[in-house]
Amino acid sequence: MIGKLTKDVVVADKQAINELYNVGYYGRPKGDILELTLIEAAFLLYRNKIDVELDGEILDFADFFKIASMRQQYFELKYIVYKDLRERGLYVQPSVTDFRIYPRGGHPGKTAAKSFVYVRTERIPMPLRDLMKSLNAASNVRKQMILAIVDEESDITFYEVKSVNPKGEMDEIYPNITAEATLLEERVIIWDSEASSTLFENGFYGKMLDENRLQLSLVESRYLLENGIIEIHDRESDAVLDIEEFSKRASAIEPEFFSKYKVYEDLRNRGLVPKTGFKFGTHFRLYSQIRSLAKMPHSENLVHTISPDHEFALPVMSRAIRVANSVRKHMVFAVQSEKGVDYVDIGRIKM
C-alpha cells in the first residue's frame, strides 16, 4: 500500500481505509481516501504496513523521518510518545492537545476518547498558562488530562493533571485567646506558657521552643494576628506591630511571604492544617484533621505555591512529584487566581 506525502500529511487510497482504519484506527477517512499524520505514517512505515512516496520516489524510514522532523515541530518527540501509546495497545488520534486516546476496549466511532495527551520535552520549560489552557480544554469536554514528558534519553514519564478542591475537617481553627508575642530576627515567639500550649495543642500552630514557649512561622503569625489571637511586639522597642507593618517585615525576611500567606490563609479557611513542607522541598504539607498531637495522621498532600506566570522547569517538577509520590502524598500546586486560589494536582500514572 502506498501513501503520498504532501506537505504535512500522507494520503492513501480506499484500500487503506479497510486495512488501516477499519482494523487499527490509523488515520481519518475523508470520503474515498485515508489521511494520515506524519507521525502515523512513520509508525506504519516502521511496521512495514505502508510505503511512502514523495515526487514519485519511495522513501526509506530514515529519509522519511528526517523530512518529517523538518516539516513538523517536535516530530521526534511526538513520534516517541505515539509509538509508546500504540505499543501499549491504545488507539490514538490527533487532538487539540497533541493526542487523544481511547479507553481500553473502546475505539474511534464506538466510544468517546478518554484522555487528552499533551507532549513536552524535559528541556523546554512549560508555562503554567499553557498547562492550564490544556487542562481546561480537557476538562470542558470531560477528558482526563495527561502530560507526557520525554527526557533526553527518550524515556517517557506520564502524569495526570487535575483540578482539586482540598477540604479539611477542622472545625475550630483557632483557640479563643489573646497572646503576647515578639518578632525576633526571623521568627515569632510566644513567651507565655499557657498561651503557648493552647495554641500548639488546640490549633496546631507553631512548634515549642521548649516546655514553655512557642515559636510561630511568619505565615502562622500573620494568620493569628489577622484573627486577633496574638499581638506581636517589636523586639527592641516593644511597640505593637499592626498587620501592615508585620507583613512588611515578614516579606523582607521571606520574599515569598505574600503569595505563601494567601495560600496558607485559604487552606486554613478550608478547615485544613498546613505545616511546613521544607523536608519535602515544598511550602506546605497538609493535614485534613488533627485531633491530638500524639496521634498525628498521615499528611496526604504537599502544596507548593506558584505564581500565575510560573514556568515549570520540568526536571524540577519531576523531582517534586517524585518526592511526594514516594511518601504516598499528592503534589498539589497552588495558584492565585481572581476568584481565590486554584489547586492543581500533578501525579505520575502508569498508562
Added chain:
Amino acid sequence: MIGKLTKDVVVADKQAINELYNVGYYGRPKGDILELTLIEAAFLLYRNKIDVELDGEILDFADFFKIASMRQQYFELKYIVYKDLRERGLYVQPSVTDFRIYPRGGHPGKTAAKSFVYVRTERIPMPLRDLMKSLNAASNVRKQMILAIVDEESDITFYEVKSVNPKGEMDEIYPNITAEATLLEERVIIWDSEASSTLFENGFYGKMLDENRLQLSLVESRYLLENGIIEIHDRESDAVLDIEEFSKRASAIEPEFFSKYKVYEDLRNRGLVPKTGFKFGTHFRLYSQIRSLAKMPHSENLVHTISPDHEFALPVMSRAIRVANSVRKHMVFAVQSEKGVDYVDIGRIKM
C-alpha cells in the same frame, strides 16, 4: 550563680568553672573566669543553671533572648541547633564554622572534636563558595562537616557534606566502530542496525528507538564524536558536523550543554556510565559497571552539575537529597574547577 552580660559574652566566676565547665563543658575557662557565648548562656538560663545580670538587673529568659537576638546575627537559629545538639547529649563548643562537636564518650580536654557544624536557615540561599570554604576548613583539620538547616517551623535537618572521588570499573568505554548518525530536532539517531546494537549493548549509550535504530542524547553524541565513534550529519543538507558545529547546535537546544558535557566526559573517563537522571530531577544517574543490559545493577549515585557560583536554594537542595536518599542513592553535586571536576556528596544524617 550569676553571669554578667557584656557585649556578646556572659562572664561568670570561678565557681562556674567547677559547676558548668568541669561538669558539662559549658563555656571556656580563662584564668579565674568562665566565658560563655550568648547561646550557651541562654541555654543555661533556660535550664535554670545561671542568672544573667545586665547593668545590675537580673534578666528573665524572654528579655535575655530578645537582647541576644539583637546582639548576634542568627542567634535564634543557632540557639535552636545548639539546644538540639546538647539535648542529644553532645558536647558543643564554638568554632570557625558555627559549632564543633565532640564524639560520644569524648569531651573538650580529653578528645579532639569530631565534627564542624554549619548552621543555615532554609530561607537564605547558600552560596556554593561558602559551603566549599566550610568544607575545606573542616577537611584541613580532618573533621566531619555537618550542615544544620533550620526550617521555618524550626525543625532541623542535618546533612553530612563530603568530597568524593567517583570511580567506575568499565574498562572498555566505547566499541571500536564508526557509525553514521543524524542530528534531528533535539536528538541524534543512528540508522544502522548493527552499529546501533553494538553501541547500545557494549557501550550502554543511548536508547533504542525501535529494533534497528539508536537514539543518543546530546552529551553522549558529543562524547562519541570526540572519540571518533560516530559521524554526525545535518538532517537537511546531510553535511558532516564537526565537534564545534555540533556543540554549537547542541547548546542552542540545551542551554546547559557545555557544563553537562564536561561532567559527562569526566565521569565516562573515570570508568563510569552516566545515564539521564531526569526521573529523579537530576542530570545523571551513575552505574559503576554494567555487564549486560539484562542485568542492570542498582545505580548508587545521582549527579547534578552546578556552576562554581551556584547558590543553593535550600528547599530545592532538601528535595534533591530526599529524592536520592529515598531510592538508596547518594546525591552528588559536580562542580567544574580549575583542575577538572570536583564532586561533593550531601546526604541526610541522624545525629
